[in-house]
Amino acid sequence: MDDADIGIEQTTPVWAVFGDLMSSLLGAFVLMLVCVMGLQLELATSLESEVKKRQLEEQRRQALETALAGPLASGRVTLNNGRIGISGSVLFALSSDQLQPEGRQLLKSLAAPLAAYLGARDELLMVSGFTDDRAVRDSNRHFADNWELSAQRALTVTRALIDEGIPSSSIFSAAFGPEQPVASNADAAGRSRNRRVEMAPVPRTSNGSAQPRQ
DSSP states (O other): OOHHHHHHHHHHHHHHHHHHHHHHHHHHHHHHHHHHHHHHHHHHHHHHHHHHHHHHHHHHHHHHHHHTHHHHHHTSSEEETTEEEEEHHHHBOTTOOSBOHHHHHHHHHHHHHHHHHHHHHTEEEEEEEEOOSSOOOTTOTTOSSHHHHHHHHHHHHHHHHHHTTOOGGGEEEEEEETOSOSSOTTSHHHHHHHSEEEEEEEEBOTTSSBOOOO
């Protein structure tokens, strides 16, 4: 065997190892590329889902504003992040669950647009009662505490809206008592703001019950 043949035999394994190394590197690169593309696709899908969610929320807000244009323009109700707020003083006398004439008239004006809105979007209306942090007056033994007062006020509003045409299957009530204040309870103005009733459309689940918003 001459020197040329010996050189070829010695260099052949080197090229074989180099080829294996390049194949491994190429495989790793392809795997990394697939992973990166997968992550990009997942991020794009997540972003698209979030954009659609925000668009739906904006459409929901605009539809609700349109439905309640009259009461909102009069300043008797507020609309914040899809939650319709009514001051407790408009609806009820202090520590009472009986609707005042002004409050009943306001609910009557809200019932028709709310019923149309709920029917078009297949949503439920949650009616929530809130109080300030002052204990129920000793002179008022009708309610054990603020939880019971807020619950009864929410029920009163719920029943009034049903009487005005909102289907009973599309509405329910909830009580929060003194929890979730929107202002400080340190002064009369803040306590007045905290005594309120809120109404918020919520999605139905597949079984027809309410699904809390995230």
